Amino acid sequence: MAVYTKDSRLSEPIFEDPSIVAVINRFGIFLGVGDCTISEICADAGIDTDFFLAVINTYLNPDYFPERIAERxxxxxxxxxxxxxxxxxxxxxxxxxxxxxxxxxxxxxxxxxxxxxxxxxxxxxxxxxxxxxxxxxxxxxxxxxxxxxxxxxxxxxxxxxxxxxxxxxxxxxxxxxxxxxxxxxxxxxxxxxxxxxxxxxxxxxxxxxxxxxxxxxxxxxxxxxxxxxxxxxxxxxxx
Structure with a gap:
């Protein structure tokens, strides 16, 4: 299963599993993301990119463990x-x-x-x-x-x-x-x-x-x- 990075388009995890829409909504991000990368969208919304990535990757991937999350x-x-x-x-x-x-x-x-x-x-x-x-x-x-x-x-x-x-x-x-x-x-x-x-x-x-x-x-x-x-x-x- 893919692990998304700050350079991934946000549309990619949405296409992989549409249930992630409810998750990104909790960050104040809604459908209509265009071709923007996760980094671009987080910057525009004032969201910590590392935390956003930790949440969506943990939500989507049962084998994903966020590294050094307690430090960041x-x-x-x-x-x-x-x-x-x-x-x-x-x-x-x-x-x-x-x-x-x-x-x-x-x-x-x-x-x-x-x-x-x-x-x-x-x-x-x-x-x-x-x-x-x-x-x-x-x-x-x-x-x-x-x-x-x-x-x-x-x-x-x-x-x-x-x-x-x-x-x-x-x-x-x-x-x-x-x-x-x-x-x-x-x-x-x-x-x-x-x-x-x-x-x-x-x-x-x-x-x-x-x-x-x-x-x-x-x-x-x-x-x-x-x-x-x-x-x-x-x-x-x-x-």
Whole structure:
């Protein structure tokens, strides 16, 4: 898989994997990039090129490990990116799944066929709401606790702030990048659709629901890679 550099055209990773559009949007970069290089676009937008490259290469390439990232990137830069990612989940992706799932359940309620009542959609919806609650809880934990804490740690070394959070040894805190439980639950939800759905249901809406969940699943997994390979080294240096 290609590793992109400052001289690569930004259109190249977009053509490779269009899901990267959501990532560059978090930097304030949108479609219509022309033939500009990554370096040119980052310069125009006032974005740190090394950090931008670390994010898109880590997101796209499971074998990519950014070199010396802890020496070249501020912790607050990563946190700002992850904040925008969480807001995207909360305000765009989850509401999109909600809309499609609610319509799917409404079609089930309106269906007069006996087989509509025995298609396992009620159980799938119940499990989705559980997964949804877990994701939103993770986001609230990030936004209300971890991100303010990490931003502050990037600017000060005063141990009084750690104590204000009930943390007496900052080196012993559990860093906020292990989200494997969420990943597993989302995969289980997709598996339940694939294996256990039966009877009559709206096929098109079901495809829309599964597709939207799959997009969220991919984004969370690839951003967790960013947490592990970029946020983790920075936390270990700063805390």
């Amino acid at each position: 990137t501020h912790l607050s830069m990563v946190v700002n990116y992850l904040e925008k990612t969480d807001h995207y989940y909360e305000r765009i992706q989850i509401p999109n799944i909600d809309r499609h799932f609610n319509l799917l359940m409404q079609r089930k309620a309106d269906c007069g066929s006996e087989s509509c009542g025995d298609n396992n959609l009620q159980l799938l919806n119940k499990f989705y709401l559980e997964v949804r609650s877990d994701i939103l809880s993770m986001i609230r934990d990030d936004i209300d606790y971890w991100f303010p804490y990490l931003k502050f740690c990037d600017n000060v070394s005063d141990d009084s702030f750690h104590k204000g959070y009930g943390i007496h040894d900052s080196r012993k805190i559990e860093l906020p990048y292990d989200k494997s439980n969420i990943e597993d639950k989302i995969r289980d939800l997709i598996s339940f659709f694939v294996i256990h759905l039966k009877g009559d249901y709206d096929r098109n809406l079901c495809v829309a629901v599964v597709s939207a969940i799959s997009v969220l699943d991919k984004d969370i997994r690839q951003n967790n890679r960013i947490r592990d390979r970029i946020l983790k080294p920075l936390c270990e240096r700063s805390l």
